[in-house]
Amino acid sequence: VPGTLVVHPAFHCHADRFGAEGGRVVNIPLPRDTADRLGYRVTDIADHEDLLEAFRSRPDRVIEAVMASGAVRVPAQPPVWVGGFLADIMDGLPADRAASRAGVTAEHAGRIVRHWYGSTPIKLRREGRIRTALAALREGAGIAEAAVLAGFSDQPHLTRVLREATGLTPRSLRAG
Structure with missing residues (x-):
């Protein structure tokens, strides 16, 4: 819908699908954890130029x-x-x-989940494991401990998945 702002938590999977008329996507990087605090939100925008200017001039006031x-x-x-x-x-x-x-078939569940979340159940599980690992790393867990907590087979497995998903290593994510 024209004039729609969608705010979603970090690493949220979505399909960027639009109707026949298409759409323009503007990715606005928010301060760390801002979108997570705000939660998933869909807002109709009366004047998108005013909103973009607010994001440009006062990123610290993005929630307001x-x-x-x-x-x-x-x-x-x-x-x-x-x-x-x-x-x-x-x-x-x-x-x-x-x-x-x-109470449904796996095929039906997969179709419905893909329709609503733009991703397969397996990819969503992977995202959940990544989020768990990132949270553990941010809370000071070692890399091997974060791997176990998030359900990865070992530290190298976590490292491969995080590098693929973010381009960064667990060590650099922990430091960030």
């Missing part, structure tokens, strides 16, 4: 700019069973068992 920029909409929600399915996936349950627990 977002909140004042327009009418916040409650985004559409996926079917109720998806929450439990994704929780099971994030806990490491195989997709077919998680789907069975949700």
